[in-house]
Amino acid sequence: MEKYDMRQGLISNYVNSVLYSDGYLWLGTDKGLCRFNTIDKTITTYSSPMTISNVSYNSDACFQFHNGMFAWGTSDGIIILDPKTLNMQEPSGRIYIQDILLSGQSIRQYPDLLHKVPLDSISNITLNYQQKNVTIHILPLGNDSRAARFSWKMQGFDDDWSDLTDQRDINYTNLNPGTYQLSVRLYNHKLISERTLTIHITPPFWATWLFKIAYILFAGWLAYFLLRFYMNRLNQRYTEDKLRFFTNIAHDLRTALTLVKAPIDELNQTNSLSGHDREYLQLAAKQTERLTSVAKQLLDFQKVDTGKEQFEPVMADIVVLIGCRVSMFETMAAAKHITIAYYPDTETCLTAIDTNMMERVIDNLLSNAIKYSPEQSAVEVHFRSDEDKWRLKVVDRGIGISREAQRELFHEFYRSQNALSAQISGSGIGLFMARMLVELHNGKISVESEEGKGSTFEIIVPRCKNEEYKDTGKQISAPQDDLSNDCPTEDMRILVVEDNNDLRNFMIRPLAKHFSVETAADGVEAWEYIQQQIPDLIVSDIMMPRMDGLELCRLVKSTFETSHIPIILLTALSEKTDELRGLGLGADDYMTKPFDMKTLTQRIVSIIRNRRILGGRFIASGSMTEVEDSAGKSVNTLNDAFVKRAMEVVVQYLDDTEFSKDDFAREMGVSTSLLFKKMKALAGMSVVDFIRGVRMEHAMKLIRENRYSIGEIACMCGFSTIGYFSTTFKKHFGKSPSDFTG
Numbered sequence: 236m237e238k239y240d241m242r243q244g245l246i247s248n249y250v251n252s253v254l255y256s257d258g259y260l261w262l263g264t265d266k267g268l269c270r271f272n273t274i275d276k277t278i279t280t281y282s283s284p285m286t287i288s289n290v291s292y293n294s295d296a297c298f299q300f301h302n303g304m305f306a307w308g309t310s311d312g313i314i315i316l317d318p319k320t321l322n323m324q325e326p327s328g329r330i331y332i333q334d335i336l337l338s339g340q341s342i343r344q345y346p347d348l349l350h351k352v353p354l355d356s357i358s359n360i361t362l363n364y365q366q367k368n369v370t371i372h373i374l375p376l377g378n379d380s381r382a383a384r385f386s387w388k389m390q391g392f393d394d395d396w397s398d399l400t401d402q403r404d405i406n407y408t409n410l411n412p413g414t415y416q417l418s419v420r421l422y423n424h425k426l427i428s429e430r431t432l433t434i435h436i437t438p439p440f441w442a443t444w445l446f447k448i449a450y451i452l453f454a455g456w457l458a459y460f461l462l463r464f465y466m467n468r469l470n471q472r473y474t475e476d477k478l479r480f481f482t483n484i485a486h487d488l489r490t491a492l493t494l495v496k497a498p499i500d501e502l503n504q505t506n507s508l509s510g511h512d513r514e515y516l517q518l519a520a521k522q523t524e525r526l527t528s529v530a531k532q533l534l535d536f537q538k539v540d541t542g543k544e545q546f547e548p549v550m551a552d553i554v555v556l557i558g559c560r561v562s563m564f565e566t567m568a569a570a571k572h573i574t575i576a577y578y579p580d581t582e583t584c585l586t587a588i589d590t591n592m593m594e595r596v597i598d599n600l601l602s603n604a605i606k607y608s609p610e611q612s613a614v615e616v617h618f619r620s621d622e623d624k625w626r627l628k629v630v631d632r633g634i635g636i637s638r639e640a641q642r643e644l645f646h647e648f649y650r651s652q653n654a655l656s657a658q659i660s661g662s663g664i665g666l667f668m669a670r671m672l673v674e675l676h677n678g679k680i681s682v683e684s685e686e687g688k689g690s691t692f693e694i695i696v697p698r699c700k701n702e703e704y705k706d707t708g709k710q711i712s713a714p715q716d717d718l719s720n721d722c723p724t725e726d727m728r729i730l731v732v733e734d735n736n737d738l739r740n741f742m743i744r745p746l747a748k749h750f751s752v753e754t755a756a757d758g759v760e761a762w763e764y765i766q767q768q769i770p771d772l773i774v775s776d777i778m779m780p781r782m783d784g785l786e787l788c789r790l791v792k793s794t795f796e797t798s799h800i801p802i803i804l805l806t807a808l809s810e811k812t813d814e815l816r817g818l819g820l821g822a823d824d825y826m827t828k829p830f831d832m833k834t835l836t837q838r839i840v841s842i843i844r845n846r847r848i849l850g851g852r853f854i855a856s857g858s859m860t861e862v863e864d865s866a867g868k869s870v871n872t873l874n875d876a877f878v879k880r881a882m883e884v885v886v887q888y889l890d891d892t893e894f895s896k897d898d899f900a901r902e903m904g905v906s907t908s909l910l911f912k913k914m915k916a917l918a919g920m921s922v923v924d925f926i927r928g929v930r931m932e933h934a935m936k937l938i939r940e941n942r943y944s945i946g947e948i949a950c951m952c953g954f955s956t957i958g959y960f961s962t963t964f965k966k967h968f969g970k971s972p973s974d975f976t977g
């Protein structure tokens with residue numbers, strides 16, 4: 236059985252009457268006449284003339300005459316026709332696009348999409364991702380549109396062609412971004428026309444490739460950043476822990492080393508040591524010193540690293556500062572027969588720096604250059620100043636640093652392989668700290684080096700005024716005074732004796748902040764000044780022309796008028812310091828170059844403070860020797876004799892209420908002003924305080940003996956009234972005399 240309907244080309248499925256003739260079946264339908272070829276099964280429709288095409292054929296109302304004519308009963312009367320004369324017109328036509336609706340809106344409302352072309356002529360359109368619902372109105376144009384059927388297929392969306400239909404709307408909803416090709420076929424019994432329309436739907440910007448790539452890159456970058464941040468945090472925590480651990484150890488080490496150093500120094504002063512013993516001791520002393528310096532470095536480093544160290548820029552002459560540090564290292568270089576030369580391009584360059592920090596940076600570069608250079612080589616220091624920055628280059632011809640090591644150099648605890656193999660000792664903190672300190676000054680540090688040939692370290696630092704740091708928030712506070720308030724020092728007159736002009740000039744500034752400073756270029760000049768002016772303290776270099784520091788020290792300490800003046804000797808090498816101590820010159824302290832000014836200042840203050848503390852104690856004990864011995868200081872017999880005599884004089888005049896400063900000086904055989912100075916230097920107090928102190932100590936002794944009344948004791952100790960005695964006593968001991976009686 237076969238079935239033929241509209242899909243094969245019938246005008247209508249309502250076939251009301253059928254006639255057979257000459258191999259054709261003639262079919263009368265409710266919409267017109269069709270002819271079915273029984274051999275090739277094709278169907279022909281007749282769109283003209285209107286009389287036969289535009290009527291409804293009735294049921295069973297057909298008849299064929301003998302001459303072959305047909306008679307049909309139709310809704311418009313009876314039709315008689317000759318089938319042979321019927322126009323066998325070939326169907327033709329094309330597809331006309333009447334409209335395209337985008338989400339219900341005609342495309343004509345979007346003139347941009349049409350590019351000024353008639354709608355029917357377009358072959359492709361580009362829509363955005365919001366215009367994803369598309370309806371296309373099509374019309375068949377041709378000689379028999381009633382039999383027109385459409386079929387379509389959207390490539391990229393449909394798998395198959397749609398069924399033939401006379402429906403004229405092609406509808407697609409929810410088209411994803413992409414390119415589609417809509418093919419539409421027009422059938423009129425057979426395929427008579429086809430046209431295509433390319434529809435391109437652009438993706439939203441977040442779905443574009445570019446966006447996706449950017450998104451992936453961003454996400455990757457973010458992940459990397461977060462990971463790095465996290466790693467850094469971990470690292471930082473780890474470093475902090477490590478650092479805390481190291482600093483704790485450094486503290487312990489330093490404490491232990493101080494305890495080791497004291498007995499070594501003590502032993503060193505013993506005269507009975509053999510050459511061998513002394514050599515061993517010096518070796519031990521040298522190593523303790525080295526360890527102490529490493530411990531100090533670690534502690535300094537921790538201070539910088541944790542930001543505990545205050546950045547205190549002051550206007551300073553960097554050319555002079557470098558010159559001074561270079562001269563400090565001359566002797567260290569000379570010990571290795573290394574020449575060290577300084578080439579500044581200007582004589583002066585004022586800029587704001589934290590001198591203490593910058594000294595440490597320069598010292599590190601200089602000491603490395605000497606340390607990592609062979610004997611008989613040369614180190615050059617170049618300085619150049621520009622408008623807005625200054626640069627320092629330290630050039631050596633030492634062991635050099637490999638390329639890989641150069642990258643790691645400024646990291647903490649890094650030591651390059653060749654330094655290790657050359658067995659040169661070090662801690663690997665210096666350069667890391669130098670970098671941090673230079674960066675605090677907004678500067679940069681870099682290195683150029685070739686193994687075996689030498690290295691050049693360079694720092695470049697912007698020239699600033701002190702105020703400029705305030706803006707960056709780096710200047711945390713005005714330079715704070717390290718010296719405690721209990722020790723006023725402004726009236727102290729310090730004499731600096733140093734033959735190196737740079738060094739001498741450099742030392743004035745930081746010292747002048749705390750003391751009144753005078754200078755002398757050698758021992759002879761210094762001695763003249765000392766005799767006339769009697770300064771309160773002397774800081775002297777050892778190596779000087781005409782008269783060296785040792786000779787000066789001997790003179791000062793052996794002259795009655797000056798023996799009380801404390802002296803700090805500046806030495807070149809640490810080994811020498813120990814030897815010097817052993818000589819018993821009577822110097823109050825020794826400092827090894829290179830030293831920093833802060834330490835020197837602290838040492839000066841500490842000597843003054845110690846004298847003051849000692850003063851109180853020796854009045855109580857009755858002898859300076861006892862006190863100084865127990866404090867581990869060298870003893871100056873002149874000073875001891877002076878103090879002893881002074882106490883004897885006061886005791887001798889104990890009950891003399893009229894006893895005055897002038898009487899005291901006369902008895903001592905010195906001028907009032909010298910008595911005053913010596914008293915201040917040796918006992919750290921004024922003459923009046925000294926007399927009162929001795930009297931009070933004596934009074935206390937008498938009270939403890941419990942033999943006299945308070946009134947008697949007051950009288951015996953030179954007080955005219957009990958009231959005045961009691962008040963003075965209470966001020967001195969914190970309790971009144973009656974608290975000690977009975």
Ligand code: ADP
Nearest residue numbers: 603604607635650651654661662663664665666
């Ligand atoms: P230290 O010298 O105490 O080891 P630093 O941080 O000052 O520590 O230096 C780190 C490392 O850099 C040294 O251990 C050494 O390997 C290398 N280095 C520094 N300066 C020089 C130099 N002038 N020549 C060769 N190597 C150097």
